[in-house]
Amino acid sequence: MPTKTLFNSVVNWFIRQRVDQIKNFFQFPVETQKSVLFSQLFQAEDTKYGQQYGFKNISSIRDFQQQVPLVHYEDIEPWIERARQGEADIIWPGYIRHFAKSSGTTNARSKFIPISDESLEDCHYKAGKDLIAIYCNNHPNNKLFGNKNLRLGGSAELYQNFNTKFGDLSAILIDNLPPWIEITTTPNKKISLMSEWESKLEAIVSQVTKENVGSMSGVPSWMLVLLRKILDHTGKENISQLWPDLEVFFHGGISFRPYEQEYKKIIGKDIQYYEIYNASEGFFAIQDQPGIKEMLLMLDYGVFYEFIPMEDFLGSSQPKTLTLEEVEIGKNYALVITTNGGLWRYIIGDTIKFTSLKPHRIIVTGRTKHHINAFGEELMIDNVEAAFAKVCQEFSCSIKDYTAAPVFMTGENSGAHEWLVEFYTAPEKPDLFWEAFDAELRRLNSDYDAKRYQNMTLSPPILHIGRENVFYTWLQQRGKLGGQNKVPRLSNTREYLDPLLEENNKVKTS
Numbered sequence: 001m002p003t004k005t006l007f008n009s010v011v012n013w014f015i016r017q018r019v020d021q022i023k024n025f026f027q028f029p030v031e032t033q034k035s036v037l038f039s040q041l042f043q044a045e046d047t048k049y050g051q052q053y054g055f056k057n058i059s060s061i062r063d064f065q066q067q068v069p070l071v072h073y074e075d076i077e078p079w080i081e082r083a084r085q086g087e088a089d090i091i092w093p094g095y096i097r098h099f100a101k102s103s104g105t106t107n108a109r110s111k112f113i114p115i116s117d118e119s120l121e122d123c124h125y126k127a128g129k130d131l132i133a134i135y136c137n138n139h140p141n142n143k144l145f146g147n148k149n150l151r152l153g154g155s156a157e158l159y160q161n162f163n164t165k166f167g168d169l170s171a172i173l174i175d176n177l178p179p180w181i182e183i184t185t186t187p188n189k190k191i192s193l194m195s196e197w198e199s200k201l202e203a204i205v206s207q208v209t210k211e212n213v214g215s216m217s218g219v220p221s222w223m224l225v226l227l228r229k230i231l232d233h234t235g236k237e238n239i240s241q242l243w244p245d246l247e248v249f250f251h252g253g254i255s256f257r258p259y260e261q262e263y264k265k266i267i268g269k270d271i272q273y274y275e276i277y278n279a280s281e282g283f284f285a286i287q288d289q290p291g292i293k294e295m296l297l298m299l300d301y302g303v304f305y306e307f308i309p310m311e312d313f314l315g316s317s318q319p320k321t322l323t324l325e326e327v328e329i330g331k332n333y334a335l336v337i338t339t340n341g342g343l344w345r346y347i348i349g350d351t352i353k354f355t356s357l358k359p360h361r362i363i364v365t366g367r368t369k370h371h372i373n374a375f376g377e378e379l380m381i382d383n384v385e386a387a388f389a390k391v392c393q394e395f396s397c398s399i400k401d402y403t404a405a406p407v408f409m410t411g412e413n414s415g416a417h418e419w420l421v422e423f424y425t426a427p428e429k430p431d432l433f434w435e436a437f438d439a440e441l442r443r444l445n446s447d448y449d450a451k452r453y454q455n456m457t458l459s460p461p462i463l464h465i466g467r468e469n470v471f472y473t474w475l476q477q478r479g480k481l482g483g484q485n486k487v488p489r490l491s492n493t494r495e496y497l498d499p500l501l502e503e504n505n506k507v508k509t510s
Helices: 003-027 029-044 048-051 060-066 073-084 118-139 169-176 195-209 220-234 257-267 312-317 381-395 430-444 447-455 468-477 498-510
Strands: 100-101 109-115 148-151 157-160 164-167 212-219 249-253 271-277 282-284 295-297 305-310 332-339 346-357 361-365 398-407 416-425 462-463
Touching: 003 029, 003 118, 003 346, 029 048, 029 060, 029 118, 029 305, 029 332, 029 398, 048 073, 060 249, 060 295, 073 164, 073 195, 109 169, 109 271, 118 169, 118 249, 118 271, 157 220, 195 220, 220 249, 220 257, 257 295, 257 398, 257 416, 282 332, 295 398, 305 312, 346 398, 361 381, 381 430, 398 468, 416 468, 416 498, 430 447, 430 462, 462 468, 468 498
Parallel strands: 100 164, 148 212, 212 249, 249 271, 416 462
Antiparallel strands: 100 109, 157 164, 271 282, 282 295, 295 361, 305 332, 332 346, 346 361, 398 416
């Protein structure tokens, strides 16, 4: 049998096997999740954390919720630090050799997220294989294996410390990939692991323009920066002139909605777009249907899920958590995870909403800290991006980045939301654009609409148009260029908006 035929037979067998397994947890989601939880409790019962919280005595999910506390990173950090310094059997059996360094968009103290061998293999890498299996099952005439995948990771330097390694998740994943993966991806490992973003960008452009790329994977905002660099370098009008076989972009990290129109322009032809939901803490969901902007919650990756209704999360110090069989369609939940990396009932900081329960599909609606609720308006990122998408289409414009914060009430003055928005293509009539955006937010969010009634609580929003690259410069000054670094979209404080407005004013007067 020819090598190519044998390869295709093996791939097709794997795809069929895995698709059947996924369909199995379609049918038995609750049983699948219970199996995940009790497998992890059994494995970790003799760890220091397991002994502290009596894992051996847990015989039901209710026991688990009563005995094991909900935690934020600050609560579990002392345990993680012990594991990071080389102690075995702290939060997960044996030694944890890798820690994903994550610190968000500001200069806040870094987090070190444990990446066990099990979470590396049975969560992150398993998800990567599933993504390919799902795509190939949906598109049997694909040419994925005949072309390269363009990968774009973040700052990818690995640091040795305490006989453990820490660095960006992308670095850990690339550093541990099997050698044969290098044959199918570009840029090569050496360039992918470069740490200085702008030098790395030049090196990537130089290499990938010589390849035939059929798929791309990365964060939409940074991939767009790279694609623009590629067009500048090659003089091509669009990406499909360089890569005619490009067929799919696997994207995650931030919402794709603000960038959708720009991708259509820059690529120059219709391709598939598949969203993923992954983080340093784990890989959680994959878009399993073409053209449908929702993702299948993956239930057999060694992650046990719980969900806190946002009204309880914001209003209670001891919120009740729900399991998969208790959730409802259309409600916002704060996500809680228990992982095979040693995170137990960890509040990850993301909010999600179920769009389907048979099977369980979700959309990511924002961050528990990145919303505006200064006046009871409960403004979430999904409201904002839906409104921007509709109004941008109406006014033939497109947004590059944005952030917003409250203007707090003073004296008899109402509050407001203040926005800094950088456009790729700005609206010709900003005042009308802003009125339409405000009206669309009121239509989408009844709480916001109530607070805007007769300007009693909220006055009309305040708009500042950002000059070119104001957000890029702000991130650059904080050493946050590239990869999974994100502009904070919404905040209940002015910690992001005020320095960004200051930076925008510098640009204006320079």
